[in-house]
Amino acid sequence: ATYRSKVDLNFKGNAALDAKLTAVGDGLAPAGTDMSFLAPGFNAVVTKGRVTVIAPAVAALSTAYNWDKFVLELTLDETFWSSYRQLNFNYDQSAPGGGALDQYFGPVEKNWKNADAIRLGFEYNVVKPLTLMAGICYEEGGAPDSTLGFELPDAGAWVFSVGARYAVTDRLDVGVSALLDVMNSRTVPATANNTQTIDGEFSGADALLITAGIQYRF
Numbered sequence: 001a002t003y004r005s006k007v008d009l010n011f012k013g014n015a016a017l018d019a020k021l022t023a024v025g026d027g028l029a030p031a032g033t034d035m036s037f038l039a040p041g042f043n044a045v046v047t048k049g050r051v052t053v054i055a056p057a058v059a060a061l062s063t064a065y066n067w068d069k070f071v072l073e074l075t076l077d078e079t080f081w082s083s084y085r086q087l088n089f090n091y092d093q094s095a096p097g098g099g100a101l102d103q104y105f106g107p108v109e110k111n112w113k114n115a116d117a118i119r120l121g122f123e124y125n126v127v128k129p130l131t132l133m134a135g136i137c138y139e140e141g142g143a144p145d146s147t148l149g150f151e152l153p154d155a156g157a158w159v160f161s162v163g164a165r166y167a168v169t170d171r172l173d174v175g176v177s178a179l180l181d182v183m184n185s186r187t188v189p190a191t192a193n194n195t196q197t198i199d200g201e202f203s204g205a206d207a208l209l210i211t212a213g214i215q216y217r218f
Contacts (some may be wrong), residue, residue, distance in 0.1 A: 006083055007055040015027070015049040015091060017105050033154050047093035056080045072122035081112035081142030110147050115140040119159075128167070133177070135161040153202040155186040173215040181207040 060077035088107035110145035117139040124132045136159070143154035161175030183205035 002058075002060045003124055004058045006057040006080070006211070009053045009055060010050065011053065012027075012048065012050040015089070017045045017047070022055040035070075045091075045093060047091045049089055049091045051087065051089045053087070054084055056083055069125040073119075073123070075117075075119040075121075077117050077119070079115045079117070079142065082114050083111050083114040086110050094120070108147075108149075111144060112142040112147075113144060115142040130167075131165045133161075133163040133165065135159070137161075141184075141186075148186075148188055148198060150198070153186065153205065155184045155202065155205070157181055157183045171217045174213070176212045176216070177210070179209040179211075185209075 004043050057080040058077055059080075060075055061074040062073065064071055064073045086107040086109050089105060091105070117137060119135065119137040121135040122133065126132055139155045139157050139159065141154040143149075143152070148154070159179065161177060161179040164177060165173055165175040167173050183202075185201055185203040187201045188198045
């Protein structure tokens with residue numbers, strides 16, 4: 001059993017904020033928002049800013065069963081994405097004409113939910129120095145339709161992996177592996193998205209990761 005606590009990642013840098021709204025009713029600003037600061041001739045504000053992004057807590061339960069040359073491994077884990085409530089940008093400069101820039105450019109509501117995953121792994125000791133490995137996993141997505149964004153079109157995914165490990169000596173191992181992440185397609189209608197900016201399908205977001213490593217035991 002393992003638990004990794006939530007970590008806050010603090011970023012700071014420069015932000016260029018641009019707005020060309022012509023009316024509150026265009027769906028890009030909440031009803032009742034005072035957009036008068038945009039006129040006349042508002043183009044952009046360049047200012048220093050800060051944002052905190054979370055690496056959520058993860059809890060996992062794992063077990064393994066050995067028989068002869070085989071090892072079967074099972075892990076169940078939960079990622080606590082429910083702590084990702086909003087993405088809140090803070091800016092040093094005020095908006096033209098007064099007012100905090102946060103009022104117009106943040107925070108961004110996220111309201112993610114916890115996501116579970118199940119991971120199954122196999123090892124086969126072909127001969128004493130050589131071990132072959134394979135794995136399969138299904139991971140849930142944490143982003144609800146209502147706050148899904150283009151910056152991270154989160155969805156559930158199937159993950160497949162294969163690899164090999166070779167014991168050069170009793171202390172030195174070398175290994176190679178390949179992992180394929182197949183993201184599920186996800187359709188979001190505009191009526192389900194609070195920002196009214198997404199109406200369509202995310203698909204083809206697959207990833208292939210190839211790694212090589214050396215392990216030495218002191």
